Amino acid sequence: MSATVAVVCFPGSNCEHDVVRALGTLGAAARVVWHGDDSLGDADAVVLPGGFAHGDYLRPGAIARFSPIMDAVRAFALLGGPVVGICNGFQVLTEAGMLPGALRRNSGLRFVCRTAACTVASSSSVLTAGVPVGTRLALPINHGEGNYTCDAATLASMEEAGQVVLRYDENPNGSVRSIAGVANAAGNVVGLMPHPERASSALIGSADGQILFGALLGSVAVTTS
Amino acid sequence: MTIRRIPPDGTHRSLGLTDDEYGEIVGVLGRPPTDVELAMYSVMWSEHCSYKSSRVHLGRLPTEGRRVIVGPGENAGVVDVGDGIAVAVRIESHNHPSAIEPYQGAATGVGGILRDIFTMGARPIALMDPLFIGSLDDARSRYILDGVVRGISGYGNSVGVPTVGGQITLDPTYKGNPLVNVFCLGLMHADHLVLGRATGVGNLAVLLGSRTGRDGIGGVSVLASAAFGEAGSGSEAAKRPSVQVGDPYEEKRLIEACLQLLDEHLVVGIQDLGGAGLACATSETAARGGLGMDVDVTAVARREPGMSAVEVMTSESQERMLAIVTPEALARVQAVCDRWEVRATVVGRVRERDEDGVGRLRIRDGFDGEVLAEVPAASLADDAPRYRRPIAAPTDLAERRAFDPGLLAAPADCGADLLELLVDPSWIYGQYDHQLFLNTVFAPGAADAALIKCAAPGIEWTGKALALSADANPGWCRIDPRLGTAATVAESALNVACAGGTPIALVNCLNFGNPEHPEVMWQLSEAIDGMAEACTALGIPVVGGNVSLYNASEGVDIDPTPVVAVVGLLDRLDRRPPAIGWVDGDEIVMLGRTVPVLGGSRWARSVRHHVDGELAPLDLSEHARLVELVAWLVAAEAGGEPEAPGLVSGIHDVSDGGLAVALAECAVAAGIGCMLRGVSSHLELFSESPSRVLVATSRAPELVRSAFAAGVEASVIGSVGGDRLVVEGLVDLALEDLLEARQANLSGVLERRAAAS
Numbered sequence: 001m002s003a004t005v006a007v008v009c010f011p012g013s014n015c016e017h018d019v020v021r022a023l024g025t026l027g028a029a030a031r032v033v034w035h036g037d038d039s040l041g042d043a044d045a046v047v048l049p050g051g052f053a054h055g056d057y058l059r060p061g062a063i064a065r066f067s068p069i070m071d072a073v074r075a076f077a078l079l080g081g082p083v084v085g086i087c088n089g090f091q092v093l094t095e096a097g098m099l100p101g102a103l104r105r106n107s108g109l110r111f112v113c114r115t116a117a118c119t120v121a122s123s124s125s126v127l128t129a130g131v132p133v134g135t136r137l138a139l140p141i142n143h144g145e146g147n148y149t150c151d152a153a154t155l156a157s158m159e160e161a162g163q164v165v166l167r168y169d170e171n172p173n174g175s176v177r178s179i180a181g182v183a184n185a186a187g188n189v190v191g192l193m194p195h196p197e198r199a200s201s202a203l204i205g206s207a208d209g210q211i212l213f214g215a216l217l218g219s220v221a222v223t224t225s
Numbered sequence: 226m227t228i229r230r231i232p233p234d235g236t237h238r239s240l241g242l243t244d245d246e247y248g249e250i251v252g253v254l255g256r257p258p259t260d261v262e263l264a265m266y267s268v269m270w271s272e273h274c275s276y277k278s279s280r281v282h283l284g285r286l287p288t289e290g291r292r293v294i295v296g297p298g299e300n301a302g303v304v305d306v307g308d309g310i311a312v313a314v315r316i317e318s319h320n321h322p323s324a325i326e327p328y329q330g331a332a333t334g335v336g337g338i339l340r341d342i343f344t345m346g347a348r349p350i351a352l353m354d355p356l357f358i359g360s361l362d363d364a365r366s367r368y369i370l371d372g373v374v375r376g377i378s379g380y381g382n383s384v385g386v387p388t389v390g391g392q393i394t395l396d397p398t399y400k401g402n403p404l405v406n407v408f409c410l411g412l413m414h415a416d417h418l419v420l421g422r423a424t425g426v427g428n429l430a431v432l433l434g435s436r437t438g439r440d441g442i443g444g445v446s447v448l449a450s451a452a453f454g455e456a457g458s459g460s461e462a463a464k465r466p467s468v469q470v471g472d473p474y475e476e477k478r479l480i481e482a483c484l485q486l487l488d489e490h491l492v493v494g495i496q497d498l499g500g501a502g503l504a505c506a507t508s509e510t511a512a513r514g515g516l517g518m519d520v521d522v523t524a525v526a527r528r529e530p531g532m533s534a535v536e537v538m539t540s541e542s543q544e545r546m547l548a549i550v551t552p553e554a555l556a557r558v559q560a561v562c563d564r565w566e567v568r569a570t571v572v573g574r575v576r577e578r579d580e581d582g583v584g585r586l587r588i589r590d591g592f593d594g595e596v597l598a599e600v601p602a603a604s605l606a607d608d609a610p611r612y613r614r615p616i617a618a619p620t621d622l623a624e625r626r627a628f629d630p631g632l633l634a635a636p637a638d639c640g641a642d643l644l645e646l647l648v649d650p651s652w653i654y655g656q657y658d659h660q661l662f663l664n665t666v667f668a669p670g671a672a673d674a675a676l677i678k679c680a681a682p683g684i685e686w687t688g689k690a691l692a693l694s695a696d697a698n699p700g701w702c703r704i705d706p707r708l709g710t711a712a713t714v715a716e717s718a719l720n721v722a723c724a725g726g727t728p729i730a731l732v733n734c735l736n737f738g739n740p741e742h743p744e745v746m747w748q749l750s751e752a753i754d755g756m757a758e759a760c761t762a763l764g765i766p767v768v769g770g771n772v773s774l775y776n777a778s779e780g781v782d783i784d785p786t787p788v789v790a791v792v793g794l795l796d797r798l799d800r801r802p803p804a805i806g807w808v809d810g811d812e813i814v815m816l817g818r819t820v821p822v823l824g825g826s827r828w829a830r831s832v833r834h835h836v837d838g839e840l841a842p843l844d845l846s847e848h849a850r851l852v853e854l855v856a857w858l859v860a861a862e863a864g865g866e867p868e869a870p871g872l873v874s875g876i877h878d879v880s881d882g883g884l885a886v887a888l889a890e891c892a893v894a895a896g897i898g899c900m901l902r903g904v905s906s907h908l909e910l911f912s913e914s915p916s917r918v919l920v921a922t923s924r925a926p927e928l929v930r931s932a933f934a935a936g937v938e939a940s941v942i943g944s945v946g947g948d949r950l951v952v953e954g955l956v957d958l959a960l961e962d963l964l965e966a967r968q969a970n971l972s973g974v975l976e977r978r979a980a981a982s
Contacts, residue, residue: 011474011477011478011481011565011566012383012477014661015661018663021663051385052382052383052474054474055472055474055475055477056383056474057474110375110378110656111378111379111656111657111658112655113654113657113659113660114651114655140660142382142660144382195660198660198663201663203666203678203798204660204663204665204666205665205668
């Protein structure tokens with residue numbers, strides 16, 4: 001049975017269709033869920049896609065975290081359900097307190113859109129389960145505020161616990177320790193700035209993102225079996 | 226009925242109307258206009274809205290073709306690409322606003338072009354931004370480039386439409402008057418087409434989107450239809466309130482709401498509010514529908530209290546649309562808009578023509594209140610005066626053409642000159658989202674044209690792709706606007722072919738100086754003829770366009786800059802066409818033949834500051850054969866697997882900067898050098914003679930045979946290998962030197978100057 005993935009659309013999100021398409025090619029039944037809904041239905045996993053929820057006004061993610069659907073997402077995560085935030089979705093998860101740290105403006109003070117070489121730093125998350133540490137992935141990045149930061153104690157404990165799941169080979173935005181993606185302690189909530197869906201076919205430059213989405217769907221199979 | 230009148234006290238002049246035009250308004254109305262009427266005529270009869278100087282010439286362009294569904298005159302051109310899918314395309318300028326306030330000027334240019342596309346029922350999926358800015362040794366030009374790029378990035382990325390291509394020209398001619406053009410392409414189900422027409426008496430005009438504020442009042446008239454004065458005189462700062470302010474988040478919700486309304490067939494007509502605001506949208510929809518309309522100016526939601534009817538009717542506040550809906554559909558329209566948090570207000574009613582058969586636009590203070598304006602809708606939309614302005618070729622034309630840069634001393638070091646001509650535009654496009662929708666096969670810089678899959682949310686991919694190229698060449702067009710424009714069209718078509726596309730449509734943005742100068746009108750008229758000749762010969766219909774005049778500062782007109790954007794169709798994207806570059810061990814074949822002429826070349830203009838001479842000739846039938854051959858070569862014979870190499874492993878047209886720059890770009894893209902023999906002099910190296918393409922191949926004899934069979938000249942000019950670019954006797958440069966120069970000439974200047982200030 002194929003996994004059902006809820007892809008949340010906030011007003012201003014713009015990557016929801018792309019995520020649905022990329023997951024669809026892996027056999028998942030992905031569908032868009034409106035931010036004003038209060039239920040995720042029968043979802044086996046949740047993705048908060050990229051874009052500019054609420055125009056990024058105030059701060060990226062600062063308004064989206066109050067959307068009605070976020071109560072359902074929080075409850076889903078507490079029960080161990082896989083939740084992945086991509087780019088703006090990562091920003092929403094940090095604003096919602098579901099992931100440690102915060103994302104500041106890029107150190108170069110400019111928006112950056114290009115493909116970045118990344119390396120998997122931990123397999124202890126729903127997005128990297130079964131993907132060996134050290135696996136190199138070509139993943140597009142597309143953000144103005146992807147400069148990950150957190151306090152020293154949090155950083156040390158995250159590194160210790162394998163919560164840093166993805167790093168840039170060359171730091172594009174000033175992120176502490178070149179962090180591109182992190183997970184919560186349980187490993188079921190993951191946020192990353194690179195866009196796996198934009199690396200879903202060689203025709204558009206890279207298919208490496210499907211390795212991560214494949215791991216996510218594999219995690220679903222494990223948690224529901 | 227009471228009508229407030231104003232005496233002919235000269236107010237019209239401050240609004241940009243001439244005394245003759247004022248007289249004409251009095252003639253149309255049979256009485257002096259009210260203040261609201263005068264304001265509406267002043268914006269609708271502005272150069273920007275009415276094309277009053279150019280319209281008599283634009284009719285010479287070929288606009289018909291078997292794929293054309295909607296030609297010029299609507300909000301966008303629409304072209305059939307098969308499988309029930311159509312593309313909507315348009316290009317516009319936002320030159321004057323960007324000169325005054327670069328960030329908002331460029332941002333609202335993006336917003337405006339998007340509305341032109343989704344008002345047709347198409348989802349915008351690709352933007353391109355051709356930019357023309359003064360040289361970077363000028364501080365204000367650096368400020369403008371930075372602001373414009375940030376504006377496009379800030380608005381385009383946030384609104385969720387990828388910017389897949391563009392062009393950057395840095396040249397002193399744009400110092401006081403930069404050009405910011407923006408192109409958009411949208412995809413739609415062909416049967417979802419909706420036009421900007423107010424039909425059905427009793428239907429409602431619903432204003433969607435932002436509230437109306439005091440921004441952008443007179444944008445099309447006092448700002449877009451007048452030249453800039455002395456630098457530093459303060460006149461530019463005084464025009465800043467005429468620049469609109471954009472809100473990409475409002476636009477994003479407006480796009481989604483409007484596309485849903487159109488999907489559900491809830492509107493009978495829809496029109497965006499751009500230049501001239503409500504005055505334009507209400508009069509154009511009523512005129513196209515052949516009916517009248519009553520507008521209640523008090524129903525319009527406002528940003529601030531105390532706005533007059535004049536301000537409400539002429540405000541250019543962004544992110545607004547006017548939808549014509551039946552009374553029965555209103556509740557559902559309201560519900561869709563509520564979901565997307567988009568304001569929807571009934572501001573007008575479609576009404577019958579009056580007893581004299583004229584559809585009138587009435588602006589009222591409350592639906593039953595005082596009539597503030599009452600004018601024939603068509604008189605605003607269609608009846609602006611048309612000028613056949615004086616035309617004169619420059620008196621020194623013969624002298625200028627005789628002063629050929631080929632006569633200048635040869636460079637001491639061709640390699641050093643080449644390094645000056647290299648630019649890496651990734652500093653610009655790296656700030657734009659160019660990947661959204663998972664369509665981008667050739668990202669900016671990868672090939673001669675952007676290549677995107679023909680797919681969008683809600684429109685399944687059927688295997689086709691679209692190649693897009695935006696081109697202009699002020700160097701060529703200054704020397705010979707007719708031949709220069711024809712060569713620009715030819716190059717754009719060839720760019721599209723190099724990405725595998727067969728050209729199917731063209732839109733243009735004609736950026737020229739002050740039309741009251743006879744020389745400028747000569748340039749415009751010549752350019753239109755050149756475009757018509759090239760489009761006819763290459764079989765490319767012109768489906769839309771924009772004219773931007775009064776691009777001048779301190780009394781000096783810019784060099785003529787007709788921009789064209791060509792759309793090409795690639796029927797099957799099974800195997801990727803090759804990009805710019807080559808493979809070690811390949812041979813380099815040139816299709817076409819170099820004519821050693823330097824007139825209009827970037828070498829002459831940028832390195833030697835020489836802007837005169839003559840252009841190499843263009844044989845359009847020869848060019849048409851080349852375009853056809855190239856599109857076939859890359860589409861049918863594309864390379865792919867190392868074990869079964871295709872006929873073509875890399876391809877790049879020869880244009881700006883000539884053979885030297887084309888070679889350098891291939892070498893940098895591949896990270897592999899090359900060796901050429903038999904290039905006789907710098908004339909051959911830097912000539913920009915048209916109809917030439919570099920092809921890298923491992924099967925040169927076969928390629929040359931195919932070319933000859935197609936009636937195209939071809940010759941092996943060198944081979945690929947090593948880590949140096951060598952043209953025997955002329956150039957010998959390491960690849961690192963090329964990379965360093967490319968970087969230093971654009972981002973290097975900007976970062977270094979920023980650090981110093």
